[in-house]
Amino acid sequence: MMEAVMNQYHYYLDLSVRLAKARNKNYLAEFLTEQRNVLDRCFGGEDYVLATYYIPNELFVPFDLPVIYSDRIAGFGAACNLLKEEEWKKSDQYTSRCSYQIYLNSMLKKKILPLPKLIVASNYPCNSAYQFCKELSETYQIPFLDLKVKRQESTEAYQDHVKQMEQIFQYLKDHFSVKKSIQSVVNISNQMILIKKEIDDIRNQYLGIIDTQDMLNIFTLYNDFGKESSVEALQMLRDDLHSKTENYSWKPGVKKLMWLGTTPLCMSLIDKIEEQYACKFVCEDLFLFCAKEIHFDTFCQDLVKRIMDSIFFTEEKRVFKTMEIAKRYQVDGIVHYSQRICKFLPPMFPKIQKAFSDIRIPAIELCGDGIERASWDKNYKEQIETMMRILCEDKKIEC
Numbered sequence: 450m451m452e453a454v455m456n457q458y459h460y461y462l463d464l465s466v467r468l469a470k471a472r473n474k475n476y477l478a479e480f481l482t483e484q485r486n487v488l489d490r491c492f493g494g495e496d497y498v499l500a501t502y503y504i505p506n507e508l509f510v511p512f513d514l515p516v517i518y519s520d521r522i523a524g525f526g527a528a529c530n531l532l533k534e535e536e537w538k539k540s541d542q543y544t545s546r547c548s549y550q551i552y553l554n555s556m557l558k559k560k561i562l563p564l565p566k567l568i569v570a571s572n573y574p575c576n577s578a579y580q581f582c583k584e585l586s587e588t589y590q591i592p593f594l595d596l597k598v599k600r601q602e603s604t605e606a607y608q609d610h611v612k613q614m615e616q617i618f619q620y621l622k623d624h625f626s627v628k629k630s631i632q633s634v635v636n637i638s639n640q641m642i643l644i645k646k647e648i649d650d651i652r653n654q655y656l657g658i659i660d661t662q663d664m665l666n667i668f669t670l671y672n673d674f675g676k677e678s679s680v681e682a683l684q685m686l687r688d689d690l691h692s693k694t695e696n697y698s699w700k701p702g703v704k705k706l707m708w709l710g711t712t713p714l715c716m717s718l719i720d721k722i723e724e725q726y727a728c729k730f731v732c733e734d735l736f737l738f739c740a741k742e743i744h745f746d747t748f749c750q751d752l753v754k755r756i757m758d759s760i761f762f763t764e765e766k767r768v769f770k771t772m773e774i775a776k777r778y779q780v781d782g783i784v785h786y787s788q789r790i791c792k793f794l795p796p797m798f799p800k801i802q803k804a805f806s807d808i809r810i811p812a813i814e815l816c817g818d819g820i821e822r823a824s825w826d827k828n829y830k831e832q833i834e835t836m837m838r839i840l841c842e843d844k845k846i847e848c
């Protein structure tokens with residue numbers, strides 16, 4: 450079973466890498482190659498860590514520990530079709546779990562993914578993911594470390610988070626041998642931050658120059674900070690954007706939209722929207738990850754500051770940040786993609802919609818699922834068309 454799965458994701462990933470190269474998207478090819486390398490190690494039986502999204506990879510790189518991030522592996526498994534729908538859906542008794550959790554649970558239950566050596570989870574940004582990981586640790590008797598984040602910007606909360614982060618790091622030092630100096634991991638991480646800033650400068654100057662699908666495809670690079678291969682992927686992306694700037698210009702009459710929320714299973718939806726409705730996405734909030742440098746002497750403190758400065762840390766922060774960008778870019782409309790049964794971003798949508806409607810920017814919500822093919826809100830065409838009509842009437846521009 451395991452060998453068949455390995456063959457399947459190898460096949461899929463080799464295909465994706467070749468396709469990315471053929472389309473001159475070397476940054477995507479590099480990113481996918483690294484994902485394949487990590488999976489090779491985990492599926493091949495090496496000790497690995499299962500973690501939730503904001504647990505920083507810099508904690509594990511010094512020990513050369515491969516890390517599987519819970520949502521990423523589920524999304525990846527679904528994209529590779531590792532489990533048939535009837536296999537993963539029927540195997541879970543919980544109806545309140547999101548499809549990402551159900552999918553990962555099935556992969557472990559069916560033993561197509563070996564059990565992790567350690568689980569490290571945070572309730573930020575998703576308490577549901579945290580609970581799910583805790584249940585996994587209890588079911589399979591896997592050591593569990595946690596970072597319980599308080600959504601408060603207080604000194605007390607910060608100190609508490611630092612203490613927990615230090616405890617996690619100490620556990621790793623006590624149980625695994627150091628293979629790489631922390632200073633080198635810090636340097637690589639900071640290098641990535643500098644390159645990301647350069648990318649953002651280009652994106653700010655040349656709105657829409659980066660492909661929205663690419664941003665959504667590689668936003669989880671945030672989970673690969675501190676790794677050399679990720680520096681290369683970001684460098685390639687920056688160089689690619691640089692090379693496009695000379696001939697790039699915004700097409701007159703094309704509406705500027707902002708993509709918020711998560712990623713659909715079928716990414717071509719984004720291209721379809723852009724092609725059919727004379728619009729272009731100029732930004733998406735998953736790619737707005739916090740760019741804070743870290744230092745050797747204040748390693749854990751800096752990692753905590755990065756989490757607390759991230760865009761989703763409080764609802765107010767997210768609304769403020771997205772509104773600031775929308776105004777700066779003069780965005781015409783917002784498309785919020787909401788994952789079904791997700792406890793993280795969809796509950797924030799009403800606040801986003803209200804804030805934008807106060808400044809006369811329409812915001813629509815598309816509902817779907819990043820894992821389940823059949824589950825898709827068929828009204829998306831109608832919703833987009835309604836929004837585009839509003840945009841055209843409002844600005845008195847011919848569509």
Ligand code: SF4
Nearest residue numbers: 547575578791792793
């Ligand atoms: S509830 Fe949402 S954020 Fe949490 S694990 Fe599921 S999809 Fe991810």
